[in-house]
Amino acid sequence: GGIITQTPKFLIGQEGQKLTLKCQQNFNHDTMYWYRQDSGKGLRLIYYSITENDLQKGDLSEGYDASREKKSSFSLTVTSAQKNEMAVFLCASRGTVYAEQFFGPGTRLTVL
Amino acid sequence: GDSVTQTEGLVTLTEGLPVMLNCTYQTIYSNPFLFWYVQHLNESPRLLLKSFTDNKRTEHQGFHATLHKSSSSFHLQKSSAQLSDSALYYCALTSSGQKLVFGQGTILKVYL
Structure with a gap:
């Protein structure tokens, strides 16, 4: 088995601030993902990476940057936090057999 | 592109009724692979069921679903709902195996 960890668990920022979220996995999976989850809007893909140093934009990449410097880690940066923004950011990695994704516990963002 | 439709946003049931x-x-x-x-x-999303075989029932933790390619459906069922x-x-x-396309989600609420 393996585990995905996300830090921090809670993130409070100010409007306009640059904020970074981190994700680590020890499954040794190649592909990792960042999703945003808003109440009532399902899961929206922000970025994904199929290998170290690879980045692929998802449907919601505007306003975000990502970085995959190591196979085990994948970071997401909110380039300019929007006032009253509240969402949960979920990191995931993809299994090798059935392409199922395993999710981390999430980072809950609040922007004041 | 690919899409997934979950028609019910909210389903409410009395305990013991089928889901x-x-x-x-x-x-x-x-x-396609369906999940x-x-x-x-x-909590974060956790895999419940997966299938890629047409007309084959897949079961886990009391839930089951059958992929029907003829009707492009993969309905989730359980014989008796629990709280x-x-x-x-x-x-x-x-x-593609690289990206998952999610439906909007269905909230299930089970009451006594």
Whole structure:
């Protein structure tokens, strides 16, 4: 088995601030993902990476940057936090057999 | 592109009654993988079921679903709802293996 960890668990920022979220996995999976989850809007893909140093934009990449410097880690940066923004950011990695994704516990963002 | 439709945003049931959550999909690929994820309150999504075999029932933790390619459906069922089944359920599809396309989600609330 393996585990995905996300830090921090809670993130409070100010409007306009640059904020970074981190994700680590020890499954040794190649592909990792960042999703945003808003109440009532399902899961929206922000970025994904199929290998170290690879980045692929998802449907919601505007306003975000990502970085995959190591196979085990994948970071997401909110380039300019929007006032009253509240969402949960979920990191995931993809299994090798059935392409199922395993999710981390999430980072809950609040922007004041 | 690929899409997944979950027609019910909210399903409310009395404990002991059968559960059926609808999922239909669209893809041009003939061999999609379909998934059901469950997300309990303050937790992250967890894989519940997966299938890529036409007309074969797949079961896990009392839930079951059958992929029907003829009708592009993968409905989630359970014979008897329990209070602990109350959660958010996502149907998801991958045809490329790289990206999952999620439905909007169905909240299941089970009452005494």
